[in-house]
Amino acid sequence: MHTPVQIQTDFPLKTLNTFGIDVTARAYLAVHSVRELQAVYHDRLLAGMPRLILGGGSNLLFMRDFPGLVLHMCMKDKSASFDEDHILVTAAAGENWHEFVLWTLDNGWGGLENLAFIPGTVGAAPIQNIGAYGAEVKDFILSLRVFDFCTGKVHHFTNDDCQFAYRDSFFRQHGNGRHVIIDVTFRLARAWKPNLSFGEVADSLASEGKTTPSPGEIAQAIIAIRERKLPDPALSGNAGSFFKNPTVPEPFFRELKAMHPGVPGFRQPDGSFRVAAGWLIDQCGWRGKTAGNVGVHAHQALVLINTGEASPDEVVAVAKAIRRDVLDRFGMELDTEPVFV
Numbered sequence: 031m032h033t034p035v036q037i038q039t040d041f042p043l044k045t046l047n048t049f050g051i052d053v054t055a056r057a058y059l060a061v062h063s064v065r066e067l068q069a070v071y072h073d074r075l076l077a078g079m080p081r082l083i084l085g086g087g088s089n090l091l092f093m094r095d096f097p098g099l100v101l102h103m104c105m106k107d108k109s110a111s112f113d114e115d116h117i118l119v120t121a122a123a124g125e126n127w128h129e130f131v132l133w134t135l136d137n138g139w140g141g142l143e144n145l146a147f148i149p150g151t152v153g154a155a156p157i158q159n160i161g162a163y164g165a166e167v168k169d170f171i172l173s174l175r176v177f178d179f180c181t182g183k184v185h186h187f188t189n190d191d192c193q194f195a196y197r198d199s200f201f202r203q204h205g206n207g208r209h210v211i212i213d214v215t216f217r218l219a220r221a222w223k224p225n226l227s228f229g230e231v232a233d234s235l236a237s238e239g240k241t242t243p244s245p246g247e248i249a250q251a252i253i254a255i256r257e258r259k260l261p262d263p264a265l266s267g268n269a270g271s272f273f274k275n276p277t278v279p280e281p282f283f284r285e286l287k288a289m290h291p292g293v294p295g296f297r298q299p300d301g302s303f304r305v306a307a308g309w310l311i312d313q314c315g316w317r318g319k320t321a322g323n324v325g326v327h328a329h330q331a332l333v334l335i336n337t338g339e340a341s342p343d344e345v346v347a348v349a350k351a352i353r354r355d356v357l358d359r360f361g362m363e364l365d366t367e368p369v370f371v
Contacts, residue, residue, distance in 0.1 A: 177212055272368060293305060324340050
């Protein structure tokens with residue numbers, strides 16, 4: 031006998047996506063347990079529907095009403111174990127990411143502080159390999175558990191199994207829609223070392239005289255920077271960074287730097303350079319500009335905002351215009367970061 035599930039139909043999703051797009055789902059389920067996922071798997075009608083796994087709704091753009099089943103991951107749980115060199119912290123998929131980071135810091139466990147104040151949930155973090163201020167979540171993930179909708183079973187994934195890349199993973203590619211992340215285990219080093227590789231963070235701390243900052247002090251500096259730069263989704267609907275920073279070969283970057291001395295670029299381990307997309311967009315005159323119900327944030331050109339009742343088509347039109355201008359001026363293609371649904 032399988033767990034009964036409380037399916038809701040024609041369910042409004044406007045408050046469940048941070049862009050504030052007014053769409054509905056044909057069917058909706060708030061998932062609190064693996065048993066509910068198993069019940070969906072065993073229900074022929076539900077299992078046959080198009081399926082969307084929803085976390086905090088902060089990295090997607092709804093293009094239309096969703097014609098299938100939305101599984102809203104609401105599982106909550108946190109625990110920790112210890113060995114000689116590490117703290118192993120496991121969190122359920124529905125845990126709020128920022129609150130989880132603060133919880134680790136409150137317990138004295140450093141490591142995730144550079145990833146503070148990123149919207150979304152723990153379960154969504156590995157999918158796009160969230161990153162900020164010189165850190166990526168892949169550097170801390172030991173393993174995770176997933177529910178497989180092809181087998182109806184729970185499987186373990188190692189860090190290598192996740193095939194992490196820049197803002198990408200196995201789950202955004204081959205595993206999309208098949209695997210539902212249940213929980214994630216993070217490995218945090220007892221011998222913590224600060225990551226001050228991002229100049230703005232180091233400068234902010236230095237200006238306060240904090241030459242040997244604690245994990246909590248680094249987190250507070252990053253929170254302050256993000257609050258200055260990024261809009262509150264509750265006030266201005268947005269999906270965070272709408273574009274990825276493009277990566278280019280070193281010769282291309284050298285030519286670009288010669289023509290535009292101010293362009294910020296960050297050398298990657300393979301010798302290529304990651305270019306700041308926000309700077310490129312800003313140079314094209316888009317920062318602070320609006321078109322209909324869509325604007326480009328005045329303090330961070332990477333962020334598109336919903337200034338009213340923006341339609342998906344309006345958002346896409348502005349994004350296309352920005353990509354065209356950047357390509358024309360700098361010869362670089364900008365890839366979008368949110369998932370289009």
